[in-house]
Amino acid sequence: AQTVTQSQPEMSVQEAETVTLSCTYDTSENNYYLFWYKQPPSRQMILVIRQEAYKQQNATENRFSVNFQKAAKSFSLKISDSQLGDTAMYFCAFMKGGGGADGLTFGKGTHLIIQP
Amino acid sequence: NAGVTQTPKFRILKIGQSMTLQCTQDMNHNYMYWYRQDPGMGLKLIYYSVGAGITDKGEVPNGYNVSRSTTEDFPLRLELAAPSQTSVYFCASSYLPRRAGIQETQYFGPGTRLLVL
Numbered sequence: 001a002q003t004v005t006q007s008q009p010e011m012s013v014q015e016a017e018t019v020t021l022s023c024t025y026d027t028s029e030n031n032y033y034l035f036w037y038k039q040p041p042s043r044q045m046i047l048v049i050r051q052e053a054y055k056q057q058n059a060t061e062n063r064f065s066v067n068f069q070k071a072a073k074s075f076s077l078k079i080s081d082s083q084l085g086d087t088a089m090y091f092c093a094f095m096k097g098g099g100g101a102d103g104l105t106f107g108k109g110t111h112l113i114i115q116p
Numbered sequence: 117n118a119g120v121t122q123t124p125k126f127r128i129l130k131i132g133q134s135m136t137l138q139c140t141q142d143m144n145h146n147y148m149y150w151y152r153q154d155p156g157m158g159l160k161l162i163y164y165s166v167g168a169g170i171t172d173k174g175e176v177p178n179g180y181n182v183s184r185s186t187t188e189d190f191p192l193r194l195e196l197a198a199p200s201q202t203s204v205y206f207c208a209s210s211y212l213p214r215r216a217g218i219q220e221t222q223y224f225g226p227g228t229r230l231l232v233l
Contacts, residue, residue, distance in 0.1 A: 004158070035221070037224075042226070043204060043226065043227045043229075044224065044226050044227070045159075045206060045208075045224035045227075047221055047223075050221060091158050091159070093158075095222075102164075103149050103151070103161035103164055103174055103175075103222075104149075104151075104159070104161070104222060105161075106158025106159045106160070107158050108156065108157055108158050109156075109157075109158055
């Protein structure tokens with residue numbers, strides 16, 4: 001079974017600063033996918049970014065980028081030029097590859113607060 | 117496209133009552149999932165389905181049942197509600213292309229908040 005650990009229950013930064021959220025995972029799989037989801041107060045789960053384990057290049061989506069360290073089983077999310085709208089819960093999630101219908105395994109989340 | 121829709125948004129149940137949480141997707145996705153999110157926790161998988169007529173258990177299936185008679189709908193049934201089932205329930209869907217080894221992203225509905233008293 002897989003486990004996902006987010007060691008920062010809450011973080012707070014000033015608007016326009018850069019912030020990094022940590023995530024580590026444990027798996028014996030070699031083919032898998034990693035995701036960061038954002039959950040604002042509306043509770044909607046919104047995909048922020050995804051990373052395929054077979055890709056060495058780190059994924060980026062505008063102000064969001066990841067630092068994927070496969071050997072260390074680490075998958076951190078960096079948010080640049082943070083904005084008030086980035087305030088939300090952020091969940092790291094793991095999914096096995098191979099074409100099966102496995103669900104996502106989530107961490108407990110990090111509550112990110114962007115201060116004006 | 118409406119994406120993934122869930123009804124109701126909020127419901128209060130008494131212990132022992134039953135109810136069905138509805139989930140519909142209009143993206144022609146073959147895979148569908150039910151998760152629950154307890155306070156201060158991430159989501160946990162209850163059941164999933166790879167297509168009409170096929171369902172399977174996830175991590176926390178006890179107390180729930182599902183069915184999948186069409187591609188679009190994946191209802192979740194609570195037969196005897198218990199306080200431990202107080203949670204927020206999310207439905208999600210994804211599409212697995214014919215190419216093996218490629219897994220698409222899961223798209224989530226807005227959630228149903230359930231309170232069992």
